Amino acid sequence: MMPPPVALIFLLKGLAVGLSIAAPVGPIGLLCIRRSLEQGRMAGLATGLGAATADTAFGAIAGFGLTAVSGFLLAHVTSLRLVGGAALCYLGVRTFLSAPARKAAQAGTDGLLSAYGSTVLLTLANPMTILSFVAMFAGFGIALSPNYLAAGTLVAGVFIGSALWWLFLSSSVAWMRHRLSGEWMQTINRLSGGAIVVFGLYSLSTLLAR
Secondary structure (H helix, E strand, O other): OOOHHHHHHHHHHHHHHHHHHHOOOOHHHHHHHHHHHHHOHHHHHHHHHHHHHHHHHHHHHHHOOOHHHHHHHHHOHHHHHHHHHHHHHHHHHHHHHOOOOOOOOOOOHHHHHHHHHHHHHHHHOOOOHHHHHHHHHHHOOOOOOOOHHHHHHHHHHHHHHHHHHHHHHHHHHHHHHHHOOHHHHHHHHHHHHHHHHHHHHHHHHHHHOO
16 A cells, blocks of 8 residues: 555656646647537547547556557557558548538537547557657656556546546637637638648658658
């Protein structure tokens, strides 16, 4: 058993890592923003929680020292990036060409599950994130040890930190939805769609350098 102060420190460090991984704006952040605008806060939150779930899985691999799993994912990084990059290009083009909805259409259960599942798969398609977790754990002075309770507390903190960010982002964007005109919504579709395509093309371009 860990003393409560030690457990709290591990939890807070994990929370900081989760926030640090989730907060930078990338293709998943853009998807969260667009889905929050088009389908409401719950769709945006489901998108973010999909990313948080995948990030937590990567954090668990790094935190528990699951070298066999990380080795397998990194060995197939080319295939995963190919699929992930192509999926981002597809989503980006679809977003760019879509007409803005006049009113946010609240997603049903199937829509929320689709938003969650697709984001899990997109995030898992970039296994290099495992290396980011290893580097950030080291930067925070977190010693990776066979202490499963400490590693579990750390990983729980990663999920909480990531989930809090996505809750904040989806809620903030959904709150602004009715303040945006159709022209602004169209502009957001164009900009976010174009940016997502750029992220997808960049992911694909890294395969040429290998």
